[in-house]
Amino acid sequence: MTEIFRPPRRRTTRLVRPLCIVVVMALASLVPSAARAEDGFFGRALKGVAKAVEKLVEVEEPPVAREAVMLAFPGNANNVDRFTPLLKQLLKIEMAYLVKVCHPNDEQKALLRKQGDAAVADIAKKMMAAQNGRRGNAGFPDARKLMTDALHKALVEAKSDKATDYAQEIAAREAARKEAGVAMMTAQIDRTLFLAPDQHVAMAKVIEKNWKDEWSRNTQAFLYIDYLPTPDVSVLSGAMNNQQQAVWKARPNYGTISFGWEGDLGLNNGFVDAGVDEEEAMEAAPAEGAAAP
Amino acid sequence: MKPHRSLLLLFATTALFAVPPMASALDEVIAVDAAVEAEGEVVENFVAEVNVQNIDQWVFRNQTMAQARTMAQNSLQVQVDFVNLAGPLTEIQRLKLMLAGQGDINRFFEDYEILRASLPKGRVGQNDWQQMWQRIQPIQLRQQAGLHGPGSLFQRTVKALLTSEQKAKFEVLDKERRTKHYQATIRVALTTIETKVPLTVAQRKRLIELLTTKTRPPERVLPQYGDFYYVMSQLAALPEEDLKPIFEPREWKPFSTMVMPYKNNQIMRQFEAAEVE
Numbered sequence: 001m002t003e004i005f006r007p008p009r010r011r012t013t014r015l016v017r018p019l020c021i022v023v024v025m026a027l028a029s030l031v032p033s034a035a036r037a038e039d040g041f042f043g044r045a046l047k048g049v050a051k052a053v054e055k056l057v058e059v060e061e062p063p064v065a066r067e068a069v070m071l072a073f074p075g076n077a078n079n080v081d082r083f084t085p086l087l088k089q090l091l092k093i094e095m096a097y098l099v100k101v102c103h104p105n106d107e108q109k110a111l112l113r114k115q116g117d118a119a120v121a122d123i124a125k126k127m128m129a130a131q132n133g134r135r136g137n138a139g140f141p142d143a144r145k146l147m148t149d150a151l152h153k154a155l156v157e158a159k160s161d162k163a164t165d166y167a168q169e170i171a172a173r174e175a176a177r178k179e180a181g182v183a184m185m186t187a188q189i190d191r192t193l194f195l196a197p198d199q200h201v202a203m204a205k206v207i208e209k210n211w212k213d214e215w216s217r218n219t220q221a222f223l224y225i226d227y228l229p230t231p232d233v234s235v236l237s238g239a240m241n242n243q244q245q246a247v248w249k250a251r252p253n254y255g256t257i258s259f260g261w262e263g264d265l266g267l268n269n270g271f272v273d274a275g276v277d278e279e280e281a282m283e284a285a286p287a288e289g290a291a292a293p
Numbered sequence: 294m295k296p297h298r299s300l301l302l303l304f305a306t307t308a309l310f311a312v313p314p315m316a317s318a319l320d321e322v323i324a325v326d327a328a329v330e331a332e333g334e335v336v337e338n339f340v341a342e343v344n345v346q347n348i349d350q351w352v353f354r355n356q357t358m359a360q361a362r363t364m365a366q367n368s369l370q371v372q373v374d375f376v377n378l379a380g381p382l383t384e385i386q387r388l389k390l391m392l393a394g395q396g397d398i399n400r401f402f403e404d405y406e407i408l409r410a411s412l413p414k415g416r417v418g419q420n421d422w423q424q425m426w427q428r429i430q431p432i433q434l435r436q437q438a439g440l441h442g443p444g445s446l447f448q449r450t451v452k453a454l455l456t457s458e459q460k461a462k463f464e465v466l467d468k469e470r471r472t473k474h475y476q477a478t479i480r481v482a483l484t485t486i487e488t489k490v491p492l493t494v495a496q497r498k499r500l501i502e503l504l505t506t507k508t509r510p511p512e513r514v515l516p517q518y519g520d521f522y523y524v525m526s527q528l529a530a531l532p533e534e535d536l537k538p539i540f541e542p543r544e545w546k547p548f549s550t551m552v553m554p555y556k557n558n559q560i561m562r563q564f565e566a567a568e569v570e
Contacts, residue, residue: 097491100541172494173487180484183477190470191514192368194375197466200473219484223518226354226437243374247367252355266488 083127086267087120087143094147101169102155102162115154119147127261140261142217177216182208184222185230192225192251193244203239210235217264227257340416343425348409352433362402365440369394372441376451379463386454393450397440405432438516468510475510478520482528486551490544499539507531522555522564529555 095116098104104112123146130139148170155163186204189195195203210231215221221229230236237245346357353361373390376382382390408428413421441447455463483492483500492500508527515523528536529552540548554560 093489093491096543101493169493172497173491176480176487176497177484180477180480183473184481187474187477190474194371196375196378197469200470219481222481223521225517241374243367243370247364247371250360250364250367254354266485 081124081128083124083143084120086262086265087123087127087147089267090143090147090265091116091120094144094151097169098151098155098166101166102160104155104158104160104162108155108158108160111158112151112154115150115157116147119150119154122150123147140264142214143261143265144217174216177219178208178211180219181215181222182211184219185228188222188225188228189230189236189248193240193247195239195244199239199241199244203236206236206239207231218259218266220259220263221257224257226252226254229256340418341422343412343414343417343422345409345414348412348429352405352409352429353436354433358402358405361436362398365398365401366395368439369398369441369447372447375466376455376463378466379455380459382459389454390447390450394441394445394447396446400446401432401435401440408432443513471510471512471514474514474520475524476505478524479504482521482524486548489547489551490540496539503531503535503539504528507535519564522560525552525555526558526561528552530558 095112098112099109123141123143126141126146127143130141152163152167152170155166160166182204185207186195186200189203190200207230212229215229221227233245233249236248240248349358349361350356356364369391373382373387373394376390377387412425412428417425451463452460479501483497486492487497504524504527508524508531511520511523514520536548537545
């Protein structure tokens with residue numbers, strides 16, 4: 001990794017520095033006073049020299065950050081799409097879920113496939129825009145939500161009578177994520193503060209009331225007590241006694257943990273093909289109206 | 294106009310056009326040179342300055358020793374308050390518990406100070422640095438796990454000190470607490486499964502019911518993500534005939550792949566071994 005940050009042609013660039021100074025000094029001493037004007041021949045010539053020097057340095061010293069990105073993610077520099085492969089996998093998983101819940105007919109399946117592919121392209125564009133805008137991980141849109149929204153829209157367009165069931169299941173899944181997050185955040189606070197049973201209930205209520213939707217994206221974050229996202233202490237303190245407040249306020253602040261957008265999708269750990277497969281689901285889907293497990 | 298004034302003016306004009314781009318180019322060159330030189334030092338001849346304050350901050354993770362001690366005292370107080378929920382403690386009981394907890398705190402900080410005194414100070418080479426960290430990590434983990442956990446003087450005193458009525462109530466409180474943590478972790482484990490095998494309401498409900506009725510919470514509150522490993526290990530250990538009917542046939546393989554590393558308590562054993570070390 002150390003080679004990443006080593007510029008390739010140091011000796012040449014070191015030569016550029018004295019060369020620039022000599023050229024400029026020579027020009028300065030030789031040019032007649034009438035030629036000092038910016039628009040004059042020598043003024044333009046000096047600008048040209050300056051630009052050439054800048055260009056020379058730029059060519060010899062590629063920006064370190066870009067070089068590092070290219071080496072760290074081969075083939076994934078700024079404008080290379082690294083989102084589509086995982087989004088396609090996400091589509092497979094979510095289509096399998098949709099088939100499980102809605103049992104679409106052949107005509108609906110065809111439309112859903114088409115809309116799903118369009119959703120992949122659309123979400124990839126949004127992810128790319130977030131990446132190029134350098135807004136950090138928090139700036140990435142919730143790809144799973146975008147995908148399920150798109151599939152719900154497609155179900156409505158396909159006039160599926162199960163579109164409402166699908167929306168309800170998705171809402172229930174989201175509620176389950178929030179429930180898990182609230183319970184785990186409360187449990188982690190309890191690890192530190194030894195809450196009384198009534199305080200435990202009160203704490204869960206405070207957390208639920210002050211929940212931020214982005215916390216639901218990856219519940220793994222709640223397993224790390226030192227990097228736990230929580231509401232502000234001023235909000236939580238209503239469910240603590242004075243001693244507990246003192247303990248909580250004295251905790252060092254290490255910030256919160258992030259697993260990246262891939263981690264939020266649960267598709268970053270080498271199990272890219274480990275999700276349930278939509279094509280298999282499509283083939284195996286029972287006729288509409290059959291009971292789900 | 295005198296010749297030398299002309300030259301000065303000319304030089305000033307030249308500087309106006311030439312210096313800014315040059316300055317930016319030169320700054321870049323100088324910055325890169327500095328980075329390369331610094332990098333060379335890190336890779337070839339790594340040396341860190343080690344002193345008592347540094348060691349304190351590394352072990353107590355950006356806290357001073359005094360802050361860490363205060364935090365341990367406050368933490369002891371909330372634990373005594375929790376024991377008090379089992380039935381009001383007498384003054385003597387409270388005092389004995391505080392003394393026992395204080396004993397754990399003193400023992401920890403004495404151990405730490407002995408360790409700190411034995412660590413190298415001043416400019417430390419890479420090998421010494423690595424060896425130093427190997428010695429720091431166990432005590433760092435000990436502090437992170439809490440000074441009044443299982444095996445501590447505090448816990449032993451709780452068991453010995455409480456009346457049978459208080460003890461029974463305390464055990465109920467402790468179990469309830471572990472159960473809440475377990476239920477929370479079950480839900481987090483399922484959301485993790487759902488990243489690859491999204492569940493319907495009915496599937497989720499059946500899995501929660503199965504885990505709640507056929508498995509038990511851990512015997513103690515496990516540090517960090519130990520609870521998650523525990524739940525996944527319990528899930529992996531459930532009989533196939535109980536689990537398989539919950540999933541659709543095509544879902545079984547990805548589900549099995551996810552729980553496979555937790556089969557036979559493999560990961561849990563590794564976690565416990567790391568804890569002991």
